Amino acid sequence: MNLRIPGPTPCPPEVLEAMGRQMINHRGPEFRALLVNVLSRIKKIYQTEGEVLIFTCSGTGGMEAAIVNTMSPGDHVLSVTNGSFGDRFARIATEFGGQVIKLSFEWGDPVDHQAVSKALKDDPSIKLVLVTHNETSTGVTNDLEAVGAAVREQGRLLLVDAVSSLGAIDLPMDEWGCDVVVTGSQKSWMVPPGLAMVAVSKRAWKAVEEASSPRFYWDFRSMKRFQDNGETPFTPAISVYFALAAALDAMEKEGFANVVARHARVGAYTRNMVKGLGLSLFPNEDYASNTVTAIRAPEGVDVKSLLRTLREQHEVVLAGGQGKLDGRIFRVGHLGYVSEADIDVVREALRAVLPLEASKG
Amino acid sequence: MNLRIPGPTPCPPEVLEAMGRQMINHRGPEFRALLVNVLSRIKKIYQTEGEVLIFTCSGTGGMEAAIVNTMSPGDHVLSVTNGSFGDRFARIATEFGGQVIKLSFEWGDPVDHQAVSKALKDDPSIKLVLVTHNETSTGVTNDLEAVGAAVREQGRLLLVDAVSSLGAIDLPMDEWGCDVVVTGSQKSWMVPPGLAMVAVSKRAWKAVEEASSPRFYWDFRSMKRFQDNGETPFTPAISVYFALAAALDAMEKEGFANVVARHARVGAYTRNMVKGLGLSLFPNEDYASNTVTAIRAPEGVDVKSLLRTLREQHEVVLAGGQGKLDGRIFRVGHLGYVSEADIDVVREALRAVLPLEASKG
Numbered sequence: 001m002n003l004r005i006p007g008p009t010p011c012p013p014e015v016l017e018a019m020g021r022q023m024i025n026h027r028g029p030e031f032r033a034l035l036v037n038v039l040s041r042i043k044k045i046y047q048t049e050g051e052v053l054i055f056t057c058s059g060t061g062g063m064e065a066a067i068v069n070t071m072s073p074g075d076h077v078l079s080v081t082n083g084s085f086g087d088r089f090a091r092i093a094t095e096f097g098g099q100v101i102k103l104s105f106e107w108g109d110p111v112d113h114q115a116v117s118k119a120l121k122d123d124p125s126i127k128l129v130l131v132t133h134n135e136t137s138t139g140v141t142n143d144l145e146a147v148g149a150a151v152r153e154q155g156r157l158l159l160v161d162a163v164s165s166l167g168a169i170d171l172p173m174d175e176w177g178c179d180v181v182v183t184g185s186q187k188s189w190m191v192p193p194g195l196a197m198v199a200v201s202k203r204a205w206k207a208v209e210e211a212s213s214p215r216f217y218w219d220f221r222s223m224k225r226f227q228d229n230g231e232t233p234f235t236p237a238i239s240v241y242f243a244l245a246a247a248l249d250a251m252e253k254e255g256f257a258n259v260v261a262r263h264a265r266v267g268a269y270t271r272n273m274v275k276g277l278g279l280s281l282f283p284n285e286d287y288a289s290n291t292v293t294a295i296r297a298p299e300g301v302d303v304k305s306l307l308r309t310l311r312e313q314h315e316v317v318l319a320g321g322q323g324k325l326d327g328r329i330f331r332v333g334h335l336g337y338v339s340e341a342d343i344d345v346v347r348e349a350l351r352a353v354l355p356l357e358a359s360k361g
Numbered sequence: 362m363n364l365r366i367p368g369p370t371p372c373p374p375e376v377l378e379a380m381g382r383q384m385i386n387h388r389g390p391e392f393r394a395l396l397v398n399v400l401s402r403i404k405k406i407y408q409t410e411g412e413v414l415i416f417t418c419s420g421t422g423g424m425e426a427a428i429v430n431t432m433s434p435g436d437h438v439l440s441v442t443n444g445s446f447g448d449r450f451a452r453i454a455t456e457f458g459g460q461v462i463k464l465s466f467e468w469g470d471p472v473d474h475q476a477v478s479k480a481l482k483d484d485p486s487i488k489l490v491l492v493t494h495n496e497t498s499t500g501v502t503n504d505l506e507a508v509g510a511a512v513r514e515q516g517r518l519l520l521v522d523a524v525s526s527l528g529a530i531d532l533p534m535d536e537w538g539c540d541v542v543v544t545g546s547q548k549s550w551m552v553p554p555g556l557a558m559v560a561v562s563k564r565a566w567k568a569v570e571e572a573s574s575p576r577f578y579w580d581f582r583s584m585k586r587f588q589d590n591g592e593t594p595f596t597p598a599i600s601v602y603f604a605l606a607a608a609l610d611a612m613e614k615e616g617f618a619n620v621v622a623r624h625a626r627v628g629a630y631t632r633n634m635v636k637g638l639g640l641s642l643f644p645n646e647d648y649a650s651n652t653v654t655a656i657r658a659p660e661g662v663d664v665k666s667l668l669r670t671l672r673e674q675h676e677v678v679l680a681g682g683q684g685k686l687d688g689r690i691f692r693v694g695h696l697g698y699v700s701e702a703d704i705d706v707v708r709e710a711l712r713a714v715l716p717l718e719a720s721k722g
Contacts, residue, residue, distance in 0.1 A: 020381035
């Protein structure tokens with residue numbers, strides 16, 4: 001199978017081999033060394049002087065952790081959203097009692113940092129800002145640097161969903177003024193799902209101390225206390241840490257700047273493939289993501305049928321649309337363990353299948 | 362290494378092989394079939410007509426899920442505890458706003474079901490009862506059947522931490538009147554950490570609908586809705602599901618009654634080994650666990666030094682004591698992938714090391 005969805009992504013052989021290692025004591029010297037090693041290397045990719053905390057959960061678990069550690073019930077929260085994952089971030093804040101003000105943009109368009117700036121100036125009561133770096137549902141990468149500057153200028157806290165960007169798209173967290181940045185092992189990191197990484201700026205720790213939301217499994221304070229001692233409060237998904245160490249080896253061997261450049265190259269290659277097939281990109285191309293490409297379903301083509309035929313007859317697995325884009329778009333993931341050759345396989349499959357599917361319509 | 366801690370437990374070769382499988386689409390037919398398969402087989406081990414939900418997290422995540430789905434802030438909760446994990450369950454309920462009444466028993470002793478009965482009769486305001494089936498910190502298996510009967514008679518809801526029992530010790534959940542029962546992949550299931558299984562009785566669903574605690578990642582309702590459709594709300598730790606299917610194959614091949622009998626046999630074998638070495642069991646032997654044995658540190662032996670020597674010179678990894686038992690006991694895990702031969706290795710290592718360690722004291 002050529003798995004080309006925006007996560008889980010395929011894993012390199014050495015990562016899968018690491019997944020198959022025998023268990024170790026999670027409170028012993030071997031795990032301690034593994035944890036210290038992995039944390040210091042991830043920090044470099046975050047480009048942060050803050051703390052990186054690793055939780056056993058999906059990316060959404062990391063987003064919930066970000067909210068409950070920095071927000072108190074009743075806090076005013078600005079949700080800057082242009083897609084399904086931005087909306088999810090807002091729903092989590094609402095569920096935990098945040099007074100969420102939504103600043104929504106058209107799906108497929110980027111968020112407007114000037115509108116963020118205005119919203120914050122107009123409402124000094126807003127404490128937290130939620131934003132999605134790379135909106136997986138629409139294939140848009142937002143200008144996080146500009147959003148970060150707007151939020152920093154107004155002295156608010158910025159929580160970032162970087163689940164499908166970090167590790168593939170440059171995100172110098174401290175330089176851009178981000179406070180809590182969440183990513184997931186099964187995306188750019190070329191590792192199976194099971195771990196969410198959450199970086200916490202020095203500024204954010206003050207909010208962590210002050211927040212009154214109840215938390216136990218997600219508590220940043222106990223996670224930091226244990227990690228400082230080379231452990232985790234609760235049994236971690238050890239195999240995924242093994243895999244992460246192997247994936248970081250591969251990323252460092254390639255060089256992180258080269259990893260980012262490869263994603264930019266493969267992203268452009270995918271968009272050219274789309275246009276070459278006579279298809280239309282869904283998002284505003286100036287903000288098209290280098291990790292996932294959303295494509296408009298051609299007139300008369302049923303997306304479910306298209307995806308099934310691609311999978312069953314060509315062993316190519318793509319993703320459909322989410323929420324209101326269900327049936328209107330399909331998506332190609334190109335993050336992590338990916339090269340132009342993988343996109344060639346997708347092109348050949350689409351070339352074979354699209355006329356057939358259109359004739360069904 | 363002979364890893365003999367009470368989880369993570371060693372995994373059989375076929376389980377490790379399954380961990381190394383390539384990723385699949387978590388919203389595709391292959392994962393759907395895997396999930397349906399695994400759920401139906403786990404339900405048989407729970408012996409329940411209720412729902413089994415699987416979360417990507419540690420066992421403690423499953424305990425938090427049990428609390429936030431059935432308890433509202435202010436609810437009166439009876440914590441029946443005789444060890445570190447019972448206390449943890451109470452702390453989670455307290456953190457989420459429960460009014461927790463503690464019914465504590467000596468560490469090493471079992472909980473007294475008659476005291477539970479009396480506490481419930483005396484206080485009709487108690488809505489939930491928390492109990493630990495197998496207290497990993499002391500090596501005690503509580504009489505859950507009797508506790509269940511007491512709670513059922515009084516019409517309250519029973520939440521059970523079965524993290525280190527289910528899959529190795531018989532727990533017919535419906536027959537014993539348990540409402541929410543939590544276990545973890547890295548214990549009796551012979552699988553790496555990353556998944557918590559949570560079974561929910563029909564009675565408990567009413568509480569789930571009524572509970573007002575905020576929840577998103579842990580929400581039983583969305584997990585059930587997605588699982589009914591062969592998916593999970595958020596990206597699951599796919600590799601651990603692969604591994605779980607392989608481990609269930611092994612458990613079914615052995616026969617679940619034989620798995621339980623093997624644990625009883627190896628438990629007794631371990632206790633005899635302890636006595637044969639002139640050591641003392643920590644718990645009341647009538648309630649000694651068949652998955653973990655807690656041993657009193659002999660006079661003059663430093664537990665940290667003992668564990669280090671065992672590991673470094675004999676490749677045997679045992680666990681120390683937790684909380685107030687730190688330095689006073691050490692523990693041998695014998696759950697999951699274990700036989701008498703593993704305990705023989707522990708005996709030989711202890712026989713070699715103990716005189717040496719005692720002479721240091």
